[in-house]
Amino acid sequence: LYIEGDNLEVLKLLQKSYNNKIKMIYIDPPYNTGKDFIYSDNYKDNLENYLELSDQVVKGERESIGIKLSTNTETMGRYHSNWINMMYPRLKLAKNLLDNDGFIAISIDDNELVNLKKICDEIFGEKNFIATIVRRTRKGGGSMSKYLSSDHDYVLLFSKNISKINKFYIPYDKKYVERYCEKDSNGKYYWDTFARNRQGSSNSYTITAPDGTELTDAWIYKKDKFLKLLNDGEVRFKKLKNKWSVQVKQRINANGQIMRSIINDFTNEQGTKSVNGFLGKEVFSYAKPVELVKYFMKSINEKDSIILDFFSGSSTTAQSIIEFNNDEKTNHKFLLIQIPEMINIKSKAYKAGYRNICEIGKERIRRAGDKIIEESDNKDLDIGFKVFKLDSSNLEKWDPDYNNLEQTLLTNKENINQIEQN
Ligand SMILES: C[S@@+](CC[C@H](N)C(=O)[O-])C[C@H]1O[C@@H](n2cnc3c(N)ncnc32)[C@H](O)[C@@H]1O
Structure with missing residues (x-):
């Protein structure tokens, strides 16, 4: 499923139907670098706010093409509060969707790591913290750095219920397995x-x-x-x-290799290469590597779980899932949410015909799916997806009671309409 809309509203709508159903959430929210576009919630009436914003029209275009988000700059005075206020209710709602043995993986960097950890401690509980993983974001270079070359970001891992979580294993890579070249009645060893x-x-x-x-x-x-x-x-x-x-x-451990807290292999360059390969250069410049999402998927025991990404951007998560299903003979499903953020009129993406990020995200899923079918022996691989759009029909106004946020976050009714079948 691909859902176009503000993730706060969409997460509210998913509460009933997806309660306890999600095995893994991967998100890559805006890092709050001072240049990021942050959606400003109007908690009194977020949906009206959303629809008003999404009605923005670019000069010369008649139909609504997307939402214009505003930059959250350091000089705004509420720099960190704005970001925390944006993340908090979304994570609160996301937790309800996680299955008891589910987990959430959140990409983040130094701008908000500390605040994010605090928010997650409160929402998921400190005892459900699994790890802060350090990921190498680039190799080489660094001459443009101000003080030193910062070459990493993080993935924060929290479980819904730590007692239900198994150890995080990933399959051994081939090279590693070659070491275990001797064998006895108890298996391979060196x-x-x-x-x-x-x-x-x-x-x-x-x-x-x-x-x-x-x-x-x-x-x-x-x-x-x-x-x-x-x-x-x-x-x-x-x-x-x-x-x-x-x-x-x-x-050799039959479960595979224990996951490590330092990831060296999946740099940003790999993310950019992959998205460029499908959509052309500079259409989307901050995609995460497909292998990063797959890395966390490897620790899911089931073969047919649902994986959620509610800041889905260019749909890296969807491509990861389709490829993973093809390689591992699994049947995982994706649930992606993305706001139809307007694309700058001067950008390469605009020139290539895209008007908002959802158009980019959907096109990448189609092209990635087609490529896999082309290359795969399994021509029956399911690469189809449905697209829904957040709509205003029968939505109750949201008037939050801050002492009882959870209850008020949960009062909305279903109101997303299917708009495409791919
Ligand atoms: C850093 S990008 C994610 C990139 C993605 N991981 C990829 O590999 O392409 C964050 C995305 O979140 C989207 N976003 C920001 N606020 C949102 C909101 N309120 N609802 C849904 N999506 C939102 C932005 O439009 C942006 O595409």
Whole structure:
């Protein structure tokens, strides 16, 4: 599903039908860099505000083409408050949609990391925090930097209920698996050195080699675990250059590799390349890499979950899901929300015929889907999607009671209309 509209209104509408149904939310909200366009909610009547804004017309164009958002600059006095006020109710609503074993991954940078962590601590609960992942955003360069080259951003991970979350595993990459070249009745393994003296291990004790030589060192595991492994045939002594080496079988984990909190591989350049490949250069310049969304999808156990992105931009998340389904034989579904943000008349995107970001997002899904079908053996792969548009019919006015925000956020009725079937 692709829904055009302000995500606050749309999230309100999804509350009943998608309550507890979403396994993973990935969002990449505006980072609040001082140049970002931020949608200004009018909490008394957000929908009227939305429709009024979406009625804006560019000179010479008659039909409504999109919403003009205003820049949230540092000089505005309410710089951080504006951003926090924008994010808070949206995350509050998003949490209700998460399944009990679901999680949310939020891309962010230093501008709002601290505030975002605080908002999430409050909404999801501190105990449901999983990790702050650091992602390398670019490699090389840096000469344009003011003080130093900032080459990373973050992905904040929160669960709905930490006790229902499994460890985050990702499949081993091929190169890594090649190390596990030996096999016994318990599976694949390789011989790893038992000494950990250079890695600051505090497990220091003496091990006696088969010829009685005493080997005192810092070891990978404590002594009782060593004795058990030795007894189980998991440890061997090998003479290397006349010195004893103690070695242990490192076994491949059937679940895959544990996810790490530093991501080195998915830079912004990859995101830009992918979107350029489908839509042309500079049509959308801040897309995230497809592999980043896939990275988090790898830890979903089910094969047919629903994944939500309510700041979907150029639809990176949709492309990730379609590709993932093709590669992994899964059947995950996407639910994307995007405001029809107007496109600057001077931009390449405008010249290419796009009038708002939804048009870009939908076109990318169509082209990415077609390409996959072209290349895939599975010609039945489902690449279709429906488009809905936020509408004003039978919507109740929202008059929030700030002491009971959750209740007042939940009072709206269904009112999105289907406009396209792709
Ligand atoms: C940083 S971009 C996301 C880029 C996306 N991850 C990609 O790879 O293409 C943030 C997007 O959120 C959209 N957005 C901002 N405020 C919104 C709102 N209130 N409702 C829905 N979308 C919104 C913006 O139009 C922008 O396209």
